[in-house]
Every structure is written in structure tokens, then in C-alpha cells.
Amino acid sequence: MLLTLQNVAAIASGGVVGLSLGLIGGGGSILAVPLLLYVVGVPSVHVAIGTSAVAVAASAAISLFGHARTGHVRWPCAITFALSGIVGAAAGAQLGKMMDGAKLLILFGLLMIVIGGLMVRPRKAANDLGLRLNRSTVPQLLPLLIAAGFGVGLLSGFFGIGGGFLIVPGLIGTTAMPLIDAIGSSLVSVTAFGLTTAGSYAASGLVDWRLAGLFILGGAIGGFAGLIAAHRLAAQKRTLTYIFAAVVIVTGVYVTATALMR
Known part of the structure; x- marks a missing residue:
């Protein structure tokens, strides 16, 4: 019975x-770890992180296929950012596994609060086509892409x-x-x-593959x-983003407070 409830x-x-x-095009993955911990009932912070990473990667890969078909992937820039980020992600995963679960939860909760705040800030797109990574722009772009990719990968x-x-x-x-x-x-x-x-987490036995x-x-x-709802509620998308950001912030406060009381 408990197993069935956990599956649901x-x-x-x-x-x-x-x-x-x-519905709003992003931010959902930040809720994966708290949901696995407090709703699904995963007992370990590290197993929740490893399991959520699998789910996040699968969801992103599916979305990437759709964006690639419509030509909205700048492959040279995207690959450069990703390769440097992989090094950062590997290092970050090792650091995460070494940290005490309660302290990791506190930092995670604080990150949720920060990201919730960033979500309500309007995104500014460029007015032109931007710079592409090619022979003439390598000296200018390559160091920036590598540094930014590594830093974001480390946090990820x-x-x-x-x-x-x-x-993004x-x-x-x-x-x-x-x-x-x-x-x-970005996908x-x-x-x-x-x-x-x-x-990294799977190699340490910290992924629940069934979940x-x-x-x-x-x-x-x-x-x-x-996606269906997004078309019907397009005019309210900004409002939905505000609501979701509030949920992320409140969840972040809850996660932080819960970890501090352990």
C-alpha cells in the first residue's frame, strides 16, 4: 500500500x-528535490538530488529535440558552454556528495529563494542576432563562454x-x-x-531508478x-510566473527552516 502511494x-x-x-517555460526543476523529499518521501537528500538529476536531464533532452527542430539552438556556443559546464558539474556533484545533508538542504533552500526572486525580473532579449562563435569571435567569446559555463555547471x-x-x-x-x-x-x-x-550520483549508488x-x-x-494550458492562458503568463516564483520562494523558506531545525 505504501509503495503504491509512493508511486502515485x-x-x-x-x-x-x-x-x-x-506552462511558464522554466523553473520547475528547482522543485524536484523538495518534492522528492517531502511528498514522495525519499529519506536521503543525496538520493533526492541524484534522482532529480536523472529526471531533469530526461525532460531537458525531450525539450531540446523540439527546439532543435525549429532551429533555435546556437550549437557552437551551446556546446562550448556545455563542455565547460560538464567539468563544473562533475566537480559540483563531488562537493555536494561530500557535504552534510542538513547543510546542503540549507544552501538549497537559500538558492530557491534567490531563484524565485530572479524569476520575477523581466528577461531582456537582445535587439539583434548577437554574436556567433566563429574564427573572428573566438578570442572574445571563448573565455567568456568557458568561465560562465564552468560556474553555472558547478552550481548545477x-x-x-x-x-x-x-x-539563459x-x-x-x-x-x-x-x-x-x-x-x-540552454537545453x-x-x-x-x-x-x-x-x-556521478549513480556511480555512488545514490539514484532511485524506479522513482x-x-x-x-x-x-x-x-x-x-x-503546453495546452500555456496556449489558453498566454495573456496571463506573467501572472502565472509571479505565482510560481512565490511558490518557489515559500518552498525555499520552508526547506531552509526545516533543515535549520534538524
Whole structure:
């Protein structure tokens, strides 16, 4: 009976993450770890992070396929950012596994509060096509992409999150590419970071594969529903983002307070 309830909770939690991703285009992965801990009932912070990394990588890969088909992925910039980020994600995952679970939860909760605040800030897209990574721009762009990719990857691996809300500003800030291209290109890194973090945690036996599969299933269902709802509620998208940001901030406060009381 308990196993059945946990299965339902895992699918429902994945559905919440998928719904938010489909509805407002990001931020849902930050809820994966708290949902796995407090709703699904995963007893270990580290197992929750490893399991969420698998789900995040799978969801990002599915979304990446759609963006690539429409030509909204700047592959040279995206791959450079992702490769440097993989190194950061591997290092971050190792640091995360070495940290005490309660302290990791406190930092995670604080990160949620910061990201919730960043979500309500309007995204500024470039007014032109931005810079592309080629022979003439390598001296200017390559160091920036490598540094930004490594830093974002480090945070992604440490906390087991996709990092899309950090990657998109990083790509726009370094290349001035349009927002739609930055979102599509960011999914290359989200997929790569998620796989790197998941691989590191899986090697240490810190991934619950059954729950990861159920979470991904729920995410696919929720994502489909979110896309449908996004078309119907397009005019209220900014309001929905504010509401979701508030949920992220409140959850972050709860996670931090709970960890401090342990």
C-alpha cells in the first residue's frame, strides 16, 4: 500500500514539475528535490538530488529535440558552454556528495529563494542576432563562454538542478543572442549537466531508478498539459510566473527552516 502511494506521489510530483515547465517555460526543476523529499518521501537528500538529476536531464533532452527542430539552438556556443559546464558539474556533484545533508538542504533552500526572486525580473532579449562563435569571435567569446559555463555547471552539479535560469542569462550576457535562441541553446547544457550529475550520483549508488522513471512519466504528462494550458492562458503568463516564483520562494523558506531545525 505504501509503495503504491509512493508511486502515485512520484508521478504526481513529476507532473507538477512538467506542468510548470510547459506552462511558464522554466523553473520547475528547482522543485524536484523538495518534492522528492517531502511528498514522495525519499529519506536521503543525496538520493533526492541524484534522482532529480536523472529526471531533469530526461525532460531537458525531450525539450531540446523540439527546439532543435525549429532551429533555435546556437550549437557552437551551446556546446562550448556545455563542455565547460560538464567539468563544473562533475566537480559540483563531488562537493555536494561530500557535504552534510542538513547543510546542503540549507544552501538549497537559500538558492530557491534567490531563484524565485530572479524569476520575477523581466528577461531582456537582445535587439539583434548577437554574436556567433566563429574564427573572428573566438578570442572574445571563448573565455567568456568557458568561465560562465564552468560556474553555472558547478552550481548545477552541487544542487542537482537543471540550471536553466542561470544558463539563459549566461548565454545572453556573453553572446547577446535572442532570448528564444538562448532558451533552446540552454537545453544542451541542462541535459549535459543533468547527465553528469546523475552519472556521478549513480556511480555512488545514490539514484532511485524506479522513482526516477515514475517522475519522468509524470513530467511528460504534466508537460503536455502545461503546453495546452500555456496556449489558453498566454495573456496571463506573467501572472502565472509571479505565482510560481512565490511558490518557489515559500518552498525555499520552508526547506531552509526545516533543515535549520534538524
